[in-house]
Amino acid sequence: MNKVDTYIEKVIKRGDKGSALLAKICAPTLKNSEFVEVLEDGMNGVAVLRIPESHVVAVHSSGGDPKQENLKPYAESVVDRLVEQALLIGATPLAFADDINSNTGDISMITEIGGALTEKANRAGLVIMNGENAILGARVSPLYQANISATMISLIDRSSKFNKLDNEDFVRLILGGGTFVGQKDGVNYAVFDPKGEAIYANCDGVGTKVEFYERTRRWELGIEDWMAMVFDDTMKLGARARALSGVAELDEEHYGVFSKIESHTLSFTSRKRGFGNLACIIQQEIVGKRICGFADGKQAYNISGSVVSTIDEERLKNPLKPGAGEHLIAIRGKPTPRSNGITDKRKIAIRLFGENYQDTKEGKLFLEYLAEPSTVLYPVFKELVDNDLATSVYHMSGGAYDSKLAKPLAKHDLFVSIDNLFPPDWRELALVGANFTSAETSYSKWPMGNEGFITTKDPKKAIEMIKQFGLEAIDVGILENAAGEKTGVELKAFNGEKVYFSGRN
CATH class of the missing domain: 3.90.650.10 (PurM-like C-terminal domain)
Incomplete structure (x- = not known):
């Protein structure tokens, strides 16, 4: 049995509740790509991607089709949209991380969503790297049961001259080891060169705290809570964040809320020490009555997504670890x-x-x-x-x-x-x-x-x-x-x- 098979077996045994159940259902997709590697030797079985040096990474996010009322076609639409985004920017979709925000966290609901995502991923030859399940209660309409956002890691072949992305700044930034952020036909995306390092993705959301920001009309501050959750989890592995990519779900657009969220995302990371060449992108999704605010007629919103990071070889050999006497x-x-x-x-x-x-x-x-x-x-x-x-x-x-x-x-x-x-x-x-x-x-x-x-x-x-x-x-x-x-x-x-x-x- 190889490392990937062993890892899948461990994940399946972890449990049948919430995120553990989601991981159990989706784990077999790790076999869909030769680029998946399971890190052991102190990394506690972390699944990462090792892509060829002939390629760079594109990162982009999407929610599902808000008009789909049934769970299975809604979950499938998330994958369809991610694949469409990748093809639009001239990339090849490889792997994604998903964040489920549900009304109840019901086991049958998670099972149905996980099964639909896995089935769709298997058909497309995609890997599901990571998944999160959060129970938001009445903030998610019981009619729809759950909302899903996901972040795709796609590949762009260097020899294709970046295919449809004809941009000199893009080429210069990638070859210089930085990142590039762009938009094409409504799709926000980030590109970076991992330079042979292992690629890791983790996802999370703000949760129900957005209600406080709705009440204060400071919607943009939810970005900081989202960053705190996903970035701090990244650092546990000693990973370096390369791209922050997520979805801002709005019932409808009021008060220029999305522009405030997008602007605050960029200003916060640019003025704070320690973020380096981090690329930040937020995709707006108008989801109608799928989400509910604290009162009728008030702006309802949610933020969730992923950080895609790299882990260098030295850190892989020497993972963070506490010791006696410290x-x-x-x-x-x-x-x-x-x-x-x-x-x-x-x-x-x-x-x-x-x-x-x-x-x-x-x-x-x-x-x-x-x-x-x-x-x-x-x-x-x-x-x-x-x-x-x-x-x-x-x-x-x-x-x-x-x-x-x-x-x-x-x-x-x-x-x-x-x-x-x-x-x-x-x-x-x-x-x-x-x-x-x-x-x-x-x-x-x-x-x-x-x-x-x-x-x-x-x-x-x-x-x-x-x-x-x-x-x-x-x-x-x-x-x-x-x-x-x-x-x-x-x-x-x-x-x-x-x-x-x-x-x-």
Whole structure:
């Protein structure tokens, strides 16, 4: 059995819920291309692409046909549109990553979508690299059950003189190792030269936090939450982001929302240190009643997509890995709930301040906090890793301290005791108290004042570098080899209570 077959077998055994089920259904498509490679030796079975040096990479995104009410033809239309885009720009479609935003996360729904995507991919000889399933509840119309966005990695043969893309700037940028962003007949695309490095793709979305931006009419800020999720996941592998590509779904165009989203995407990455030659593209999709806002007549929107990155050979040989004796450093920016566990916070705010709490004095005070974007940690993570000041990185998203910190530490048979975390914002504590949420549940769902963590052998220099990015950092503990069955994280909560996550569940 080869590495790809072994990897597929492992994925299939992982589970039958949500994203794990989606991965199980789609995994066999990895055999559709000779360019797929499964990285082991510390990379934990990561599937990447190794394309011939005779080609460069084109990246583009699409949603499905919004008029399709049934799941199977809708899912199939996503693949059809991606293939059409590739052919339009003179590229050969190779592999895609998909993001499903559903009403309920129903298993039969995921099974039907996953089956349709897989069947279509097999027919076209395409690989499904990655998939994500997010439950957005009433923000997705139950009539349609789910919306899908996907990002395609396509190939352009250098010898074709870039086929239909006749542009001198394009040629110059590619040969110089940079990136090129273009548009052809309504299709936004990015092109880059991986120069022989492994290509990786991961996907994610903003989730239900967009409701806060709808209420504040700052729709463009959702871009930062999306970036925080996809970029920070990229950095866990020590990968270098090359192209950010996604879909902005709008029920209909109000107030120039898409132009604000597109403009903010470009301005944010251009003014922030650490993004380098990153290409950013957003594809607008008008989806009508498939998505629902917080109130009738208000702009409804959603953002999801992928980062396509490269991993150099040195990083492949030496993956990021925490070790005993290293220091755990907590990082935070402005007070923010980030974008995980938001559904509960939305419901609590309505219960406390009313359906239109954005118009009340107290509600505005809390909304100021709830609508603060997540800090995008990728630039500081990258700088720390590039300077050998971080041996591993973690950001607080779904599952928080349990899934995103305890679990990866437990995988390496490590344990850390933490008693001096940054305290949560007072509004966070008010929402926790109003919901009678226990400390254990709070830290398993929410960041609770701490946005990310790194492990390092040199805490002083690491903290100095973090502060150069306008962030705060504090040394919160020293990693130890697991003693018996005690792995993961034990922390002192905001109320003084000890909370323990083994990371083994």
